[in-house]
Amino acid sequence: MLVLGDAHADDPDNRRALLAAYREVDAEVALQTGDLLSYDLPTPTYFIGGNNEEFDVIDALRAGEDAATTNVHLLASSAAEVAGLRVAGLTGNYAPTKYDADRADLSGDRRRHFVREDVEHLKRLDDVDVLLAHEAPHGLIYYGYDAGCERIDELVDALEPALCLVGHHERHAETTRGDTRVLSLAPAWERYYELDPETLELTDHATPAE
Secondary structure, eight states: OEEEOOOOTTSHHHHHHHHHHHHHHOOSOEEEOSOOOOOEEEEEEEEOOOSSSOHHHHHHHHTTOOOSOEEEEEOSSEEEEETTEEEEEEOSBOOTTTTTSOGGGOOGGGGGBOOHHHHHHHHTOOSOSEEEESSOOTTSOBSSSBOOOHHHHHHHHHHOOSEEEEOSSOSOEEEEETTEEEEEOOOTTTEEEEEOTTTOOEEEEEOOOO
16 A cells, blocks of 8 residues: 655646556555645555645535546545555644634634634544644654644544554654554655555655656
8 A cells, every 4th residue: 555645736746746656556456645736546555634735626525516627535533444454534724723613614724723622623523544644743843843743642542543644844753652553654745655454564765756
């Protein structure tokens, strides 16, 4: 299974790198952790929305409407069976001032945020093997301070997935929280990952130039 971090594939060079990773692995399915910005892909891809997306597309996918996309499946406080794994995802990033808002009241770029309802709905799922999040839990990313998000802490603690994959920070880092292995993924134009669905072993590789 192909696993990809932030893609920012609205940039032509980044899109070429993204497609090169798909060609290199030739996997049957892929996971991606947000800031995708390309919704016409060669392989079925289960992804979460990040803080940089085409939000009209994300809204249409949330609503199950025709979004003129190919091979993309949004996980927005939802789960799907992927290669024998139950994969759940939280779309969006955290803004404390918008967390208690109604999603219907978010407009423009503010649609990038998740709200309390999203988190609470996701916490009610069970038997999650892999959690995709754009924000990181505490203990993973440091910029002279811990850049973790308490809402992701809550999710990991509630769901207890075997593996949590994180985007947004565009650097490789790894930790554990309880029994969950937590990884921040390098951006897709630098690295791609392969996940063994049976063992949950994750290996990383340099993304080919073309």
